[in-house]
């Protein structure tokens with residue numbers, strides 16, 4: 001069966017950013033359908049669909065919504081995570097700029113389902129174009145009774161949507177960092193529990209969802225959970241905890257490919273197919289050296305691992321942190337892994353919020369060591385030191401508050417284990433050039 | 445004379461209605477202030493604290509967390525140009541673009557040209573990696589750009605001069 005895109009279906013339709021055109025294309029039917037159901041029924045449909053969050057962690061959306069305390073007097077908040085800062089990732093931007101009402105429809109349906117009366121769209125500052133497009137679209141919705149009080153005549157369904165612009169910090173994408181930032185504080189992620197669904201923004205129950213997740217909700221309500229489950233990969237029978245990888249996914253493709261871009265495909269397509277069939281192959285007629293399967297935090301796959309399916313499990317089986325944001329970055333065979341890993345470490349050192357010592361110090365030292373290796377002053381022992389640091393920081397080893405540190409560690413672990421010979425050669429050869437006679441005596 | 449004009453105070457006050465606490469209006473308020481002054485003057489911090497029922501240290505704490513806001517000694521130029529240096533851009537020449545523009549404008553990242561036209565900065569992933577290598581002028585993205593095309597873009601902006609943004 002030929003896969004038919006839904007999330008990107010209306011991209012490029014002239015005027016689709018306007019309510020009138022969007023409605024003429026069948027827009028807001030999902031919302032009307034949702035309003036015929038109870039909020040509990042909407043939550044159940046999303047649970048049945050198996051939708052997992054698109055923001056990086058892959059947590060089942062309906063299950064998360066179910067954590068909101070029953071009969072809570074409110075207010076309950078919905079935060080739309082539009083901070084999108086994971087290097088390689090740009091699908092939220094494409095959705096918001098290209099089809100803003102689709103995102104807003106998903107937001108309104110989700111707010112209805114969780115009984116939220118206010119939704120904040122936390123939008124990274126850099127998305128100025130998306131900001132202005134969404135601002136206009138939200139105004140249209142107020143003007144036409146889709147926002148405000150008793151929405152579309154549904155007594156008691158009230159919702160305000162506010163745009164909230166960030167100020168250029170990656171950590172604001174972490175859901176509790178986002179909440180702190182929204183509250184006007186520095187974006188220091190919170191210790192969990194309590195989870196935001198119980199105590200989040202302004203101490204009230206709060207759901208944080210990614211833009212793409214919310215866009216999926218709209219289509220689940222419109223087409224039903226069975227349609228959603230007909231796309232993607234069923235649960236792994238050998239893994240009782242696996243919930244499957246269902247639905248369409250927006251894969252971002254960047255780096256050394258002929259046609260970088262955002263492609264909507266069923267979850268579980270292989271990296272090879274994505275690169276060759278949709279990305280037009282590696283640029284300049286070169287070969288793949290490595291790829292990153294899901295945003296910089298996920299680590300590396302080698303050229304031999306290109307048949308890894310890009311579902312929620314595939315990259316994990318190949319030693320990566322996960323599917324992440326499904327942003328695939330391609331490195332050609334002329335690329336230096338030393339340069340790449342230095343770039344990665346510099347990013348995470350720059351973006352660590354600084355509140356956990358292992359992350360603050362670990363990311364900074366990894367970047368310093370790599371800078372030293374890169375300028376030709378590395379020692380072979382440095383590689384084991386890097387691995388030791390990487391193994392020691394993160395939620396997985398239990399030393400940090402948020403996942404940024406895991407994201408900093410995985411590129412280091414996978415690069416050094418999968419490309420160790422290249423690092424060793426580089427260190428040996430640059431040492432040889434610097435000190436042609438003998439290895440210097442280490443001073444520390 | 446207060447630094448924050450009546451209309452600016454009103455605009456900030458309007459933001460407070462969106463949130464359960466007055467503190468939550470802090471980031472929008474800082475954006476309004478920096479848009480107006482191209483920096484956040486020290487006096488504005490005090491006045492803003494007063495307006496939002498905060499201690500000035502709380503305002504400063506938040507402000508200083510985000511590398512985004514400038515003090516009065518380091519105001520932004522007319523155009524703030526952010527050149528992306530993250531991996532997807534680096535793979536397609538982002539670092540050379542940044543380097544080349546530093547040399548073209550005779551500034552280091554973070555500095556402003558003496559004529560006050562441009563503040564050049566490096567950025568981490570701008571969320572436009574399909575347009576790599578790319579840069580942001582204020583909050584609008586341009587890419588993919590060769591160094592030559594980027595220079596022309598800056599020349600054009602300089603000529604437009606007068607108004608903010610593009």
Ligand SMILES: Cc1cc2nc3c(=O)[nH]c(=O)nc-3n(C[C@H](O)[C@H](O)[C@H](O)COP(=O)(O)O)c2cc1C
Nearest residue numbers: 053054055081083084085173174175209210213403
């Ligand atoms: C360091 C860090 C940065 C993150 N950045 C983002 C982001 O920019 N956008 C996003 O949706 N999720 C981001 N996340 C994941 C969020 O914490 C959260 O899991 C997600 O927004 C939940 O939405 P979802 O369930 O719809 O995916 C980040 C997580 C970490 C640890």
Ligand code: SF4
Nearest residue numbers: 353355356359400402
């Ligand atoms: S792990 Fe790093 S980024 Fe996350 S809270 Fe700790 S210091 Fe901040």
Ligand code: FES
Nearest residue numbers: 528533570572573
């Ligand atoms: S790396 Fe430059 S925009 Fe993403």
